[in-house]
Amino acid sequence: SKLATHDPLTGLPNRILLVDRFTTAKGRAIRNNKKIALLFIDLYQFKDINDTFGHDIGDEILKQAAIRLLEQFRQYDTVTRFGGDEFAILIENISENRDIISILTKIFNSFERPFILDKKTFEVKVNIGIAILPDDSRDLPDLIRKADIAMYNAKTKGPNTYEFYTREIEAKRKTVQEELKTREIQFQTIFEKAPLGITLIDINWKTFKVNSTLLKMLGYEKNEFLSNRLENFIIGDESREILDNVQKLKEGKIGGFTKDVKLLTKSEKFIWARILVSPVKDIEGRINFFICTVDDITEIRNAEIELEESKNILSKIIESSPIPIDVINSDHKITHWNSAMETLTGLRKEEVIGTDKQWVPCYAHKRPILADLLIDGVNEEKLFEIYGDKIKKSPLIASAYEGVDFFS
CATH class of the missing domain: 3.30.450.20 (PAS domain)
Structure with missing residues (x-):
């Protein structure tokens, strides 16, 4: 029945009928001392259309592509849908390989016209691999394999390109496949470990x-x-x-x-x-x-949370201190400026935080006051230890707080 020998989507002959037609064509070619060309055709980047616009659009393009291919060949040539977006074509009565070039040109020209579906325009091109009987093989599965190798080599050249099978191409393909297998093993090892x-x-x-x-x-x-x-x-x-x-x-x-x-x-x-x-x-x-x-990054995030909490505690200690305190980070930018510092200098937080001011020139008696230099990350005990040393050892600050006993 036709269902057994033809593709239900495009109506083209399927692989079963391709085998039958090849057997008959092969006998004629041998008797008449002619060649048979097997063309293996792939729709360039068809997968993108299927993935983006869905299988309904993809199926319609396949049907229209089948019609365009049929229009380029003689009645006794065999145009088959091999599977997916691949087509296999038997061309009989070939004398020389150059006879095929004009046919390839016709195919490429037929795909220069865009496909228009649902008011959308689709640019669809092809890649073609060619294997010849008897030059490359007398066996259909082997011809298909070799035409497929040639087609994949054509794909590396871009859309609407073709390639004749050669042993050099197959050797190159084999080398690439071996490299890919090695890399796959390496990838699997890296992936798991x-x-x-x-x-x-x-x-x-x-x-x-x-x-x-x-x-x-x-x-x-x-x-x-x-x-x-x-x-x-x-x-x-x-x-x-x-x-x-x-x-x-x-x-x-x-x-x-x-x-x-x-x-x-x-x-x-x-x-x-x-x-x-x-x-x-x-x-x-x-x-x-x-x-x-x-x-x-759970440990990192928890550490960041703890650090933020520590900074908040430090900020509260600094702000609540009766001692004028400012904090300068490792980039020499002021990050804290407490209320006591505002009272002492007359400068508001908004004026100094984020700046690199280290000398504060103004307070009631216009005497320069050396701002306290602290680095982020000092703990509470260390903070007052450093601050106390500076108060005791700095004559400039000590004179500014003359008569005030902070450590009684």
């Missing part, structure tokens, strides 16, 4: 790989983690901001982003985590997936 949590997320923002570090960090089993989306582990409104940034990544507006979030653990507690999201692209610049690293 990394001190940071790592998860890989597809273009639709669904997690598909996670390392043991992240699983231990959150306490989940692998299947529990992978059955959820990353935002399901995030506490609070930051998940919305993350999804907005992911969309910006897809649109090429940003190259990556970092965000500190609270992540929910299996024990229903939370950790503070710093996540870094970056896109991973193929040779054509298309985003294949995202890599997300997760660093547990």
Whole structure:
């Protein structure tokens, strides 16, 4: 029946009919001392259209692409849909390889016209790999394999390009595949043994790989983690901001982003985590997936909170002290200026905080007063120890407080 031998979407012959047609064509070619060209055609960056606009648009483009291809060939040539966005075409009665060039030109020209669907314009191009019977092989699976190798080499050159199969191309492909396999092993080792949590997320923002570090960090089993989306582990409104940034990544507006979030653990507690999201692209610049690293910064955040609390305590001590105190940080900027200092100098906090003033020239008797130089991080006991020494040892300050006993 036709259903068994034809593609239901495009109506083109399928692989089953391709095998039958090849057997017949091969016999004719041998008898007539002619060649057969097998063209393997891929729609350039078709995946982007499918992912962005949906499968309905993608299917319609496939149907229209099939029509355009059929229009370029003779009735006895065989145009088949091989699978996905790939087409395999048998061209009979070829005398020389150059006979194919004019056919390739016709194909490229047919795809110069944009596809118009739902009032949207889509630019769709092709890449073509060619293998020849009997030059490259007399076996259909081998011809398909070699045409596929040639097609992938054509893709590296951009849209509407072609490549004839050669042994050099296959050797190059084999070398690349071996390098990729080595790198995959290296990546897997690094991925699993990394001190940071790592998860890989597809273009639709669904997690598909996670390392043991992240699983231990959150306490989940692998299947529990992978059955959820990353935002399901995030506490609070930051998940919305993350999804907005992911969309910006897809649109090429940003190259990556970092965000500190609270992540929910299996024990229903939370950790503070710093996540870094970056896109991973193929040779054509298309985003294949995202890599997300997760660093547990709970101890850092707790230390920051403790430090902030210590600073607040120090500020209260300084402000409540009857002794004029100012604090200068390691950048020589005044960070604290208490009320007693305001009374002594006549300068308000707003006038001096953030400045690098170290000499305060004005108080009631117009005598210069040496401001007290302190560094952030001095504890309370050390603060008064340093301050007391300066009061006792500095003649200038001692004279300014003549008759006042601060340490009685």
